[in-house]
Amino acid sequence: MLPLFLFLLASFIAPIAAMLARGVTDADVARILPQVTAELRRWNGRDLPQESAYGALIADIRAAREAGTLASAATRLNYDVAGYRTLMFATGRALSGELAGSARETLLAIDPKWGERESWNALRRAAGPITDFYLLAALDLRHDANDAIVGSPPEQSVFRDVLGRTLWISGVVTLMCLLLGYPVAFFIARQPPMRASILLFLVLLPFWTSLLVRTVAWVVLLQREGILNNLLLSLGLVTEPIRMIYNRFAVYVAMVHVLLPFMVLPLYAVMKGISPTFVRAAWSLGASPATAFRRVYLPQTLPGVGAGCLMVFIQALGYYITPALVGGADDQMISYFIAFYASKTVNWGMAAALSIMLLAATLALYAVYNRLVGIDKMRLG
Amino acid sequence: MNGMSFKVGGLVIAALFVAATAAARDLTVVSWGGAYQDAQREVYFKPFMATGTKMAEESWDGGVGTLRAKIQGGSNNWDVVQVESEELLLGCEEGLYEKLDWAKLGGKDKYLPDAVNDCGVGAIVYSFVLGYDGDKIKGDTPKNWADFWNVQKWPGKRALRKGPKTTLEIALMADGVAPQDVYKTLATEAGVERAFRKLDQIKGNMVWWEKGAQPPQLLASGEVVMVDAYNGRIAAANDKDKKNFKIVWTNNLYTIDSWVIMKGTPNKADAEKYLVFVNDPQNQKNLPPKIPYGVTAKASTALIDKNVLPNLATAPENMKTALYINDKFWLENLDKLNQRFNAWVAK
Numbered sequence: 001m002l003p004l005f006l007f008l009l010a011s012f013i014a015p016i017a018a019m020l021a022r023g024v025t026d027a028d029v030a031r032i033l034p035q036v037t038a039e040l041r042r043w044n045g046r047d048l049p050q051e052s053a054y055g056a057l058i059a060d061i062r063a064a065r066e067a068g069t070l071a072s073a074a075t076r077l078n079y080d081v082a083g084y085r086t087l088m089f090a091t092g093r094a095l096s097g098e099l100a101g102s103a104r105e106t107l108l109a110i111d112p113k114w115g116e117r118e119s120w121n122a123l124r125r126a127a128g129p130i131t132d133f134y135l136l137a138a139l140d141l142r143h144d145a146n147d148a149i150v151g152s153p154p155e156q157s158v159f160r161d162v163l164g165r166t167l168w169i170s171g172v173v174t175l176m177c178l179l180l181g182y183p184v185a186f187f188i189a190r191q192p193p194m195r196a197s198i199l200l201f202l203v204l205l206p207f208w209t210s211l212l213v214r215t216v217a218w219v220v221l222l223q224r225e226g227i228l229n230n231l232l233l234s235l236g237l238v239t240e241p242i243r244m245i246y247n248r249f250a251v252y253v254a255m256v257h258v259l260l261p262f263m264v265l266p267l268y269a270v271m272k273g274i275s276p277t278f279v280r281a282a283w284s285l286g287a288s289p290a291t292a293f294r295r296v297y298l299p300q301t302l303p304g305v306g307a308g309c310l311m312v313f314i315q316a317l318g319y320y321i322t323p324a325l326v327g328g329a330d331d332q333m334i335s336y337f338i339a340f341y342a343s344k345t346v347n348w349g350m351a352a353a354l355s356i357m358l359l360a361a362t363l364a365l366y367a368v369y370n371r372l373v374g375i376d377k378m379r380l381g
Numbered sequence: 382m383n384g385m386s387f388k389v390g391g392l393v394i395a396a397l398f399v400a401a402t403a404a405a406r407d408l409t410v411v412s413w414g415g416a417y418q419d420a421q422r423e424v425y426f427k428p429f430m431a432t433g434t435k436m437a438e439e440s441w442d443g444g445v446g447t448l449r450a451k452i453q454g455g456s457n458n459w460d461v462v463q464v465e466s467e468e469l470l471l472g473c474e475e476g477l478y479e480k481l482d483w484a485k486l487g488g489k490d491k492y493l494p495d496a497v498n499d500c501g502v503g504a505i506v507y508s509f510v511l512g513y514d515g516d517k518i519k520g521d522t523p524k525n526w527a528d529f530w531n532v533q534k535w536p537g538k539r540a541l542r543k544g545p546k547t548t549l550e551i552a553l554m555a556d557g558v559a560p561q562d563v564y565k566t567l568a569t570e571a572g573v574e575r576a577f578r579k580l581d582q583i584k585g586n587m588v589w590w591e592k593g594a595q596p597p598q599l600l601a602s603g604e605v606v607m608v609d610a611y612n613g614r615i616a617a618a619n620d621k622d623k624k625n626f627k628i629v630w631t632n633n634l635y636t637i638d639s640w641v642i643m644k645g646t647p648n649k650a651d652a653e654k655y656l657v658f659v660n661d662p663q664n665q666k667n668l669p670p671k672i673p674y675g676v677t678a679k680a681s682t683a684l685i686d687k688n689v690l691p692n693l694a695t696a697p698e699n700m701k702t703a704l705y706i707n708d709k710f711w712l713e714n715l716d717k718l719n720q721r722f723n724a725w726v727a728k
Contacts, residue, residue: 071475082717089474158724225603329589329726
């Protein structure tokens with residue numbers, strides 16, 4: 001027991017926790033600019049900071065420039081206020097000479113932005129060690145100049161839509177998997193063992209093909225001059241190729257294809273355990289086949305339905321590569337943006353904050369499922 | 382105990398050996414690998430070694446973090462590196478590169494103005510261009526970015542690079558903004574608004590690409606009728622896959638990769654010798670015939686094969702209406718405009 005726990009801790013829990021922690025901590029700026037951030041913790045945020053803060057900033061920027069660490073601090077500040085990067089580096093360059101006059105006059109002469117409250121507020125917001133900057137941004141919120149939490153302007157708001165879209169796509173995919181998977185599982189469960197195992201093998205076959213290959217196969221099938229369009233054109237069913245890829249339709253098709261086995265298998269396992277005598281008893285007591293199915297068979301399969309839906313839904317929430325390859329720009333789910341921030345812009349705080357949103361959504365769904373169905377009733381086979 | 386001291390002794394010897402080789406290592410030149418570095422090897426590396434200086438080559442995938450780690454970690458083993466314009470800007474600010482002695486390189490006037498930087502000298506010039514399939518669009522062909530927007534005359538999808546960089550510039554030029562005014566316009570809120578409004582007009586016709594290999598594929602599969610693409614990719618598709626893709630050079634967006642010398646290199650003298658060699662027009666003129674990138678010494682243009690020249694971003698004809706991608710602008714504004722672009726594209 002203990003070795004397994006330690007293994008999980010080292011390989012799973014600790015790395016994930018360390019990653020998620022980046023979404024709520026802000027250590028860089030305080031480490032690189034220690035004096036000014038300490039000064040700003042004592043600042044009321046309403047008037048401009050006092051002379052000592054200006055002096056501390058000059059000392060910090062000089063030290064950071066010397067140590068070559070100014071870039072990380074400037075990058076973090078630029079997330080909040082566009083142009084902050086240049087402000088930091090221009091200030092750093094200008095401070096390399098001899099200084100005359102007070103610290104405040106010096107900085108204001110370099111750039112009037114040092115006389116604006118917003119510049120100092122951004123610095124204070126980044127002072128850490130705990131921050132809500134990324135989490136708020138992941139919900140299209142931010143602090144305004146008076147420190148109140150307000151919504152981002154509509155042209156900068158994206159993540160609420162993305163979260164809603166992620167839930168919607170996952171829901172539709174789950175429903176489609178259920179509608180397609182239920183009859184398949186029902187059919188297989190009633191076959192003699194030999195045939196059932198062949199059919200199950202066919203269901204499992206896609207499992208042994210890489211996800212990427214299966215997704216790219218859909219690109220080949222669905223594209224404008226792809227197999228399906230050529231077939232429709234040659235049969236004369238359409239005169240113009242139909243647009244079937246880089247849209248929501250393609251995302252649904254490819255995701256349902258990939259996730260279908262996760263629905264069929266738990267359903268099959270549960271159906272296999274249902275004795276046919278129950279339905280026969282219902283018939284002999286005068287129920288029509290439809291009534292017998294609805295009132296006797298269906299309720300017994302519900303643990304399988306619950307397990308299948310939960311598995312498909314939770315996996316769908318995290319889907320990244322399939323929508324990225326066959327979807328359009330407005331079909332991207334939250335994982336796309338996590339990857340975007342983690343690897344493209346190297347803004348790990350934002351990537352972590354979005355991961356926290358994804359994890360929270362998953363846990364919330366799990367809790368709802370547990371309340372409604374009871375996790376102990378779930379049967380995976 | 383004996384075994385232990387033997388091992389420790391071995392380690393010390395090994396460490397000394399490593400240190401000795403590190404101090405005496407040859408000039409190490411780092412570039413982008415692939416077909417490009419193959420061309421560089423023939424045109425620059427081998428002829429340079431023939432002049433009597435030993436050198437080694439490596440390749441990398443970019444990212445200023447790699448260079449930062451080498452300099453700050455104190456174990457830098459690279460001397461001359463080819464970097465993209467953004468890495469040039471960032472690394473120069475952070476002091477990762479030696480300042481160049483332009484007198485040794487023949488003076489700043491020898492080069493295209495955009496190829497001159499305190500820390501780097503331009504190596505190649507390449508462009509984002511409008512591309513289309515000459516087998517599918519015949520007769521009346523698109524001439525500029527405004528035609529890219531004309532879906533009545535040329536029906537079908539278009540592909541642009543996903544992200545605000547280059548896309549917003551293209552939108553403004555399609556809307557009639559002159560290249561020299563593009564970044565002035567984009568620096569204002571109204572200018573950004575104008576670019577997005579222009580993009581709204583063709584949003585329903587857009588496919589977005591993310592990797593440089595995609596635009597030629599999208600053209601070849603008939604998925605789209607026009608793309609913005611790296612000029613080298615279009616040329617490669619014509620060359621290797623026997624396609625008949627056409628390039629419209631009007632208002633192309635060009636950028637420059639540069640050579641830098643890493644800070645504190647023990648091989649600085651050799652590094653400078655190398656830069657002088659690769660910036661000699663007599664050597665530079667041999668690169669474009671192997672791979673369609675423009676070179677940076679002004680005098681090279683006249684020496685380049687007349688059949689190759691029209692395929693280069695540096696051909697005088699192609700430079701006339703071109704826009705130099707302003708990395709300084711993007712460094713400041715990319716975070717905000719990325720967010721705005723993501724919001725726009727998802728609505």
